[in-house]
Amino acid sequence: MDIVNSPGEHPPNSRQPAVTRLGDRVFLGMSRGSGILLLVIMAAIAVFLTVRAIHAISLDHSDFFTTFEWNANLQPPSFGIAVLAYGTVVSSLIAMIIAVPVSVGIALFISHYAPRKLATPLAYLVDLLAAVPSIVYGLWGGLYLVPHLQGLNLWLNEYLSWTGIFHKSDPSSAARSLFTVGILLAIMIVPIITNVSREVFRQVPKAHEEAALALGATRWEVVRMSVLPFARSGIISASMLGLGRALGETMAVATVLSASPVLSARLLDPVGGTFAQNIAAKFAEADNFGRDALIASGLVLFVITLLVNGAARLIIARRKEYSGANA
Amino acid sequence: MAKRIDVSGLSAYYGNHRAIEDISMTVEPRSVTAFIGPSGCGKSTFLRTLNRMHEVTPGGRVEGKVMLDDENLYGAGVDPVAVRRTVGMVFQRPNPFPTMSIYDNVAAGLRLNGSARRKSEIDGIVEKSLKGANLWNEVKDRLNKPGAGLSGGQQQRLCIARAIAVEPQVLLMDEPCSALDPISTLAIEDLIGELKEQFTIVIVTHNMQQAARVSDRTAFFNLAGVGQPGKLIEIDETQRIFSNPSVQATEDYISGRFG
Amino acid sequence: MSHAMTQDAPPAAPLNSLLSHRRMPRWAPAGIAVAAIALGSGIGAVAGLASKLQWCLIALVLFVALTYLITARVEGRRQAKDRVATSLVWACFVVAVVPLYSLLQTTISKGVKVLDGNFLGHSMGGVITTQPGGGVYHAIIGTLEQVALASLIAVPVGLLTAIYLVEYGRGKLAKVVTFFVDVMTGVPSIVAGLFILAFWIIILGFGYSGFAGALALSILMMPVVVRSTEEMLKLVPNELREASLALGVPKWRTIVKVVLPTSIGGILTGVMLAVARIAGETAPVLLLVFGNQLINNDPFNGAQSSLPYYVYEQYTNGNDASFDRAWAAALVLIAFVMILNLVARGIARWKAPKTGR
Numbered sequence: 001m002d003i004v005n006s007p008g009e010h011p012p013n014s015r016q017p018a019v020t021r022l023g024d025r026v027f028l029g030m031s032r033g034s035g036i037l038l039l040v041i042m043a044a045i046a047v048f049l050t051v052r053a054i055h056a057i058s059l060d061h062s063d064f065f066t067t068f069e070w071n072a073n074l075q076p077p078s079f080g081i082a083v084l085a086y087g088t089v090v091s092s093l094i095a096m097i098i099a100v101p102v103s104v105g106i107a108l109f110i111s112h113y114a115p116r117k118l119a120t121p122l123a124y125l126v127d128l129l130a131a132v133p134s135i136v137y138g139l140w141g142g143l144y145l146v147p148h149l150q151g152l153n154l155w156l157n158e159y160l161s162w163t164g165i166f167h168k169s170d171p172s173s174a175a176r177s178l179f180t181v182g183i184l185l186a187i188m189i190v191p192i193i194t195n196v197s198r199e200v201f202r203q204v205p206k207a208h209e210e211a212a213l214a215l216g217a218t219r220w221e222v223v224r225m226s227v228l229p230f231a232r233s234g235i236i237s238a239s240m241l242g243l244g245r246a247l248g249e250t251m252a253v254a255t256v257l258s259a260s261p262v263l264s265a266r267l268l269d270p271v272g273g274t275f276a277q278n279i280a281a282k283f284a285e286a287d288n289f290g291r292d293a294l295i296a297s298g299l300v301l302f303v304i305t306l307l308v309n310g311a312a313r314l315i316i317a318r319r320k321e322y323s324g325a326n327a
Numbered sequence: 328m329a330k331r332i333d334v335s336g337l338s339a340y341y342g343n344h345r346a347i348e349d350i351s352m353t354v355e356p357r358s359v360t361a362f363i364g365p366s367g368c369g370k371s372t373f374l375r376t377l378n379r380m381h382e383v384t385p386g387g388r389v390e391g392k393v394m395l396d397d398e399n400l401y402g403a404g405v406d407p408v409a410v411r412r413t414v415g416m417v418f419q420r421p422n423p424f425p426t427m428s429i430y431d432n433v434a435a436g437l438r439l440n441g442s443a444r445r446k447s448e449i450d451g452i453v454e455k456s457l458k459g460a461n462l463w464n465e466v467k468d469r470l471n472k473p474g475a476g477l478s479g480g481q482q483q484r485l486c487i488a489r490a491i492a493v494e495p496q497v498l499l500m501d502e503p504c505s506a507l508d509p510i511s512t513l514a515i516e517d518l519i520g521e522l523k524e525q526f527t528i529v530i531v532t533h534n535m536q537q538a539a540r541v542s543d544r545t546a547f548f549n550l551a552g553v554g555q556p557g558k559l560i561e562i563d564e565t566q567r568i569f570s571n572p573s574v575q576a577t578e579d580y581i582s583g584r585f586g
Numbered sequence: 587m588s589h590a591m592t593q594d595a596p597p598a599a600p601l602n603s604l605l606s607h608r609r610m611p612r613w614a615p616a617g618i619a620v621a622a623i624a625l626g627s628g629i630g631a632v633a634g635l636a637s638k639l640q641w642c643l644i645a646l647v648l649f650v651a652l653t654y655l656i657t658a659r660v661e662g663r664r665q666a667k668d669r670v671a672t673s674l675v676w677a678c679f680v681v682a683v684v685p686l687y688s689l690l691q692t693t694i695s696k697g698v699k700v701l702d703g704n705f706l707g708h709s710m711g712g713v714i715t716t717q718p719g720g721g722v723y724h725a726i727i728g729t730l731e732q733v734a735l736a737s738l739i740a741v742p743v744g745l746l747t748a749i750y751l752v753e754y755g756r757g758k759l760a761k762v763v764t765f766f767v768d769v770m771t772g773v774p775s776i777v778a779g780l781f782i783l784a785f786w787i788i789i790l791g792f793g794y795s796g797f798a799g800a801l802a803l804s805i806l807m808m809p810v811v812v813r814s815t816e817e818m819l820k821l822v823p824n825e826l827r828e829a830s831l832a833l834g835v836p837k838w839r840t841i842v843k844v845v846l847p848t849s850i851g852g853i854l855t856g857v858m859l860a861v862a863r864i865a866g867e868t869a870p871v872l873l874l875v876f877g878n879q880l881i882n883n884d885p886f887n888g889a890q891s892s893l894p895y896y897v898y899e900q901y902t903n904g905n906d907a908s909f910d911r912a913w914a915a916a917l918v919l920i921a922f923v924m925i926l927n928l929v930a931r932g933i934a935r936w937k938a939p940k941t942g943r
Contacts, residue, residue, distance in 0.1 A: 021838075024836050026838075027837075027838035027841070027842075028754055028838070031750035031753070032750050032759070034743045034750060035760070035763040038747055038766060039763060041770075041805060042766045042769065044781070044785065045773070045777070045805075048785045049781060049784060051784075101678070102682050105675050105677070105678025105682075106678050106679055109676065113672060113675050113676070114679070116385070125686075127927075128927060129686055131862050131866075131923050132689070132866070132920060132923065133865070133867070133920070133923060134868070135866060135894040135897045136866070136919060138897075138901070140692055144688065187685045190686075191686070207420055210416075211418065211424065211489075212424075213380060214378065214380060214411055214416035214490070215411065215412070215436040215489065215490070215493060216408050216409065216410075216412030216413075217439055218408050218665065218667075219668055219672070220668040223671070226424065229425070230426065241772075244771075244772040248775065250774075250776045250869040250872075251894070276776045279776055283872065283873055288788070291783065291788065292788075295780050295784055298780040301776070302773070305773065309768070395605070402605075402606065404606040404609055405605045406606060406607060408664075439664070
């Protein structure tokens, strides 16, 4: 969003009374104060989490970053985030690999392929689905998706176990694995990514599409030449929005994953954990120190989501030169 | 590589609204034909029926025949995609692909073909097309810069280069100068004069001086009233239209009595 | 093999090859789909594959491959690519609709089982979790109070921040605020929960309460309100502001009397959507409100429940009676969120013409 065109930029003379009148001063003070309050909250999140986290990590008897187990209640405490970081990244990656292409496909379907009578209600439906709370996805995932994915698990294990990642140690165990979590997260973020992408596709200037059409492009070539390049940064930020949701998702993971402190490349095995899931699972039994330890893991999650956000911003900024804004 | 266009009994619709009604005319090869008329008279709509771009608009459909030499554009089994490759188009506002470089913009149509062309061959066609559009000297040192970075007039010539790179039979221009300054307009008009050596050119313009300057034949369109379909009033040698038109309405329009 | 290539040939070339080429009949995609499904099922049945999913996968692969091969033969490579893209886009649609439909269908069909007046009007007090009975009354009360408190905090702050950014926002501070609003949008709900835990409960020493949950929810709500309000304020034409200022109306009264009323529909829509979003948040409630089987009407004292928390709690009980309650509560939650969404849409439509768009 650039604010260069913000309608707030009045000629200087209209700004004059804003500083003199009492009403204006109070109003400006309040609105500026709110903005500052937001900054203070962000700073406070970082500071308070860091303070508690340092306290916890300094008393951790094992290495915080490489330890698998989470035993903050032991004397001396011993806990680490290796399994959680791995699980968070892997499940989100699986979700992204599935969700991004499918979402772009659906968004294209709505904006360029579907008959109009189907497109409008469909767009509406996707809108509503994006608002379904994650706990509902979690409930459905835990009670419906897990048993229904067993077949796919067996199939993958039978034909693709040579890849290693699709080898299932105990084929009869329930599909409460990082793989299932990834699929559920994908289903959850598809409406979010679709929504934003569709909005971007809708904004592709008609002129660019007609330029391609007039050169004799087929519908797919129009999409490839005009729509996708124009929408690329929009798709990236939509995906990052989805990734942010997937990384921080608590309930949909907590209801599906059968967690254990094992770091395994075998995606179908019901082991592993994620940051958010671990916090939800360990919170009830945590004492004062245990809560600090969980806050430390939350801080890592916070930093990861910040990095993802920053990366998205960088990608978008780098593509500015080729943006369609000035066409 | 220029063809005659023969239109007979053509009507175009937006949903149930008839935008143009029962138009018949002949466009001669290797000449410039200008369409003039008041706003909303359907001249742009008509132009877009000549390469089947009209049906891209939701609800757009066409009745009648458009013969390109002896093939009907609206005949059974005709592929609109192939039609648009044969009949190129330049739009009112320059619309280079914003994410592509100057070079890629010109090569875009060639690459659509998918068939393996050698890089040197594409290089040659890009250079030839940019020269054909009088743009080569201005951009030859920055072919890899984005096309959107050029000035408006340069962008429009880039779009013309892009259109002629695929060697169409006919070139349609929809008010190509209306978004440009006078100097750029002059450059485009000169270019049109050169291009007619090779292509059949049809140009829609709001500017009657421009029609008089660049065209060999001029067609005047008009509509009976708001909501009525547009019609072709007459088409003749440009000189005759501007000096001694056979229909009173044409003379009124040209002499500025309405429109 | 595209026929458009023939334009390189002399003009005397047969014209029929220029514009038309062999095209497949309109029913071709459907025909190929039927053939692929039949073939896929056939292969599946003969090979004795148990899972229907495998049949579908085979059929899908066959469909894409057949589409490409047949089109490439009849219409040429470019058309083949076009048709494959079309079939893939349709496939995406089908692949995505199946789970989403299943989610809604399962929740509704299982949710209506125990959903009745009794369920809505009672708490879990005195109910043995493995037995049927009990309800969500206490959770609904909790959700309503927590969401209302969160909105009470987040809406004014969000609104004023948006006004600052759009109406006064120049210079560094506005840029920094804009940036951090974006960052804040990405804060996971559990992190917001942990922050309030650290700040409000551990350091300031307050107990678990609905209000603590509301604080975390308000952090999640603020950036959403700022973003949507900002968009709406930007839509107000500058001429309106100038007209008012030119009449000698002070700037703050211009904002309150002219700018805000013009965009109030859009702002309300954004607020409703933000409310819908936080009403479904579970993680902060889990950390800060603690959960309660009984009715607690006081959000400032003692543990409460909330709808999403209730769903999770019943799910973790792990027996059929609890699962039934979980589905019913999930249905109530979805209905609540959907109603908020529909109301938001209604407001947007009702106010739309007045925003001058």
